[in-house]
Amino acid sequence: MQQENNLSAGGTRASTLSYFRWSFIVTVLGLALGAFLGWEMTGTVGGTLSIFFICAVLAVLEISLSFDNAIVNANKLKDMTPVWQRRFLTWGILIAVFGMRIVFPLLIVVIAANIGPWQAMVLAATQPDEYSRIMHDAHLPIAAFGGTFLMMVGLSFFFDHEKDVHWVKWLEGKMQRYATIRGIEVAIVLITVLIFSRFLEPAESQIFFSSAIWGLLTFLLVEVLGGLLDSSQEALQAGAKGGLGAFLYLEVLDASFSFDGVIGAFALTHNLFVIAIGLGIGAMYVRSMTIMLVERGTLAEYRFLEHGAFYAIVALSIIMFIQPLMHIPEVITGLGGATLIGISLWASIRWNRQNHEHG
Template sequence: MGFSDGVIIVLGLALFEIISSIDNAVVNADVLLTMSERARKWFLFYGIIIAVFVVRGLLPLLIVWASSPGVGFMGALTATFSNDASVRDIIERQKPILLAGGGLYLVYLFFYWLFVEPKEYAFFFESHIHRKLSFWFYAVASALLLAVVWITIRINPFIAFGAVVGSTAFFITNGFKHNAEQAEKEIAHSKMTDISKILYLELLDTTFSIDGVLGAFAFTISVPLILLGNGLGAFVVRYVTIHGAKTVRKYRFLKNGAMYSIGSLGAIMLAEAMAVHIPVWTPTFITFIVVGLFFWLSARELKAEKIIA
């Protein structure tokens, strides 16, 4: 991998981390308004250390280790921060298992948003699917899992198993995340201490970062690059949480852009798991195009509202 490829990957990772975390950042901003100035500064400084180095550094490493248990935790750590070619080769061979699980998880996440979750409608079909066809989500999810397993089990049974793990992980974590979202909105009006709120926000950040970390593997399996790209994005998100939440709220379709990006990256990961070659620049290119489209749609809608007002 050349320097230019690395830069492209880091930029894509940073943008994906920003767009996939904006929604949570806006909710965090509401909570921070109920806290003291000292607590807000603590959340910004120490919280970013936890968010970047602990969550977005350790979590990808654990996922790589889980997909290649034969190398051991220390082997995965060695492969991450050294040039041990033998260990890297083992992890590279296990990559399709990771891609199948992560890819199916992200595709499920996209379809759940499209069929079930309340949303701003950027296109007509989003309204139609959500209002008329929401009950089809579980049928689509089941059929997709069946198709992925049918294709990948012929390539490698462990890839098919990875897809089943990704499906299981989605349904386990999805309920937890929805409860966490509701709880996060409620703590702004609770009588919790500032320290309790900070700890709770960090716990929720860890929960919601799973989507971003899994999506990062569509760009690369290099943990240092993931740490750099997602870390850069996390810095921007923390800044938005403090200074730009009101502005972000005005752009109605940014969440749509995040979800279409997630769906696209999930599809890329599934394709790579099935031995389809995807150029290294493709995930970054798609992310910038999708996010740019929905930013433009949001800006156009905002301009129209100002004209009417």
């Protein structure tokens, strides 16, 4: 596709709308499919419009929850070779749309209900309420796993002794100073997990804690595996950066971001296929935003934008920890993340103006 070619080509920059061309096409096809599904399910105009509207709302929900995902993707992608950039933006989006929005919810039901994949698919099609109940019951371990992984992602950005740009200086300066203490992020995450697990019933607390440990181990294993894979690639091919290891890291990161959206989608509809259409449309916009951020060098142009995204990630991880205790609407989660990113963008523009004036 032309967009992928633009990523590593130093030619003229594409217009903003051109980045979203494929997203618009997928939106039209997805909403048309949603309307068709609505007609097949209900046979009424009202029912068709209802399914159409739910698909649109789910797409908006996914986009609002994934601003920070796009920024973190762009941050990692800018260090990847053009070959791996293209692979992530083609294979990666297939895994994101089909893997996380369709296969992942089915896999949860397969494990939770101890049934086969085909039976899970039949259950999703014929007994959506029972399917939704199983998904809801699995929310506790998912929240613990995803929240722990995302908190490690967020804290690893701030606890970096080489980090020289600070947005909230008094806080980030201290984090950078203490970054030389080995394992400080792990200690903070484990203390946070222990605190939240104390508020749960003993049986739930055990599930929460063990799932959180798996989330922590997954982060550490992906980091180790990524380092080994990428260092071996560098040995084979001089100058190669961020290959297979970075690809795996981004896929696990996307999965962690997707947990909240997939679970939250069941509040609007119990139909797996409607959820897949809505969230799939949203995932395409995340891909388009990622391409635009990388090609335009937006992260370099707006110096605090990454900071806002990583603060949003830490906030999302805490919300995921709170979810087993009390329900927090996904709208608040999405708006909270978008607000933090918006403030960081405004702070970046303000900093640029002040420094250009002094320059």
